[in-house]
Amino acid sequence: MRRTNVNTQTHTFRSPEYRGVVEKVIDFFVDTPVHAVPPPQRFGGIGVYALYYAGQSEYYHAAASANEESLQLPIYVGKAVPTGWRTARRTSGKAEERLHNRLREHSRSIEQVSNLLVGDFSCRFTILDGIEADLIAGVEAQLIRRFEPLWNTVIDGFGNHDPGSGRYNQARSEWDVLHPGRSWADRLTGDSPVLDDILGKLNVI
Numbered sequence: 243m244r245r246t247n248v249n250t251q252t253h254t255f256r257s258p259e260y261r262g263v264v265e266k267v268i269d270f271f272v273d274t275p276v277h278a279v280p281p282p283q284r285f286g287g288i289g290v291y292a293l294y295y296a297g298q299s300e301y302y303h304a305a306a307s308a309n310e311e312s313l314q315l316p317i318y319v320g321k322a323v324p325t326g327w328r329t330a331r332r333t334s335g336k337a338e339e340r341l342h343n344r345l346r347e348h349s350r351s352i353e354q355v356s357n358l359l360v361g362d363f364s365c366r367f368t369i370l371d372g373i374e375a376d377l378i379a380g381v382e383a384q385l386i387r388r389f390e391p392l393w394n395t396v397i398d399g400f401g402n403h404d405p406g407s408g409r410y411n412q413a414r415s416e417w418d419v420l421h422p423g424r425s426w427a428d429r430l431t432g433d434s435p436v437l438d439d440i441l442g443k444l445n446v447i
Contacts, residue, residue, distance in 0.1 A: 267368065267377060267381045268385060271292075271385070272366070275366070276365070279348060279364060279365045280348075281345065285339065285341070286338060287369035288322050288338065288369065288370065288378065289367060289375075290319070290322075290367065291319070291341060291344065291345060291368075292318065292319045292389075292391070293317055293363050293365050293393075294365065294366070298362075299362075301444055313366070315391075316366075316389050318391050318400055318401070320382065322344040324375070325338065345365055345367070351424055355421040357421055357422075392444070393417065397417050398415055398416050398417065402415055405430075410429045410430050411430075411431055413432030413434045414432070414435070415427070
């Protein structure tokens with residue numbers, strides 16, 4: 243077989259149709275009902291979600307102002323995927339309460355810290371199951387690009403989990419330095435980010 247030089251144009255696939263479908267999901271997403279964090283009623287499903295802040299923290303004045311009358315600017319966007327997602331052995335997702343459980347995890351994180359109130363947060367979510375589940379990663383990425391949520395693009399670490407026994411030599415994330423109190427984060431012993439540097443990223447000093 244004759245070998246040729248690589249021409250990236252012959253290897254690049256583009257799909258305006260895919261981008262159009264993702265935009266349709268986002269249009270649907272921004273019109274979904276708003277709920278407390280976590281929603282009081284348990285429900286099954288996988289998909290994407292966003293958290294919105296409307297409190298009095300000096301760190302997030304701009305975000306809170308944008309959300310005074312209606313929730314326009316998420317502070318965090320995430321996804322909830324089924325068991326086995328990374329190995330392509332995923333389960334249905336319908337029976338699993340993955341979205342609800344993820345929102346519950348986030349509420350517990352917020353409740354543990356000393357300078358945030360979970361009552362100042364609300365959420366939206368969209369369930370994507372069946373073949374639509376394959377859109378989850380793309381929709382999450384586009385939501386982040388469109389809204390640039392602070393906890394995705396400026397301050398890292400909100401979505402982190404307890405690294406487990408034997409791994410507490412890691413550093414605390416920027417989020418945990420800014421919002422101390424998560425029990426597992428307080429056990430981390432690595433060199434953590436400097437608070438003033440984080441505040442500088444938020445333009446509050």
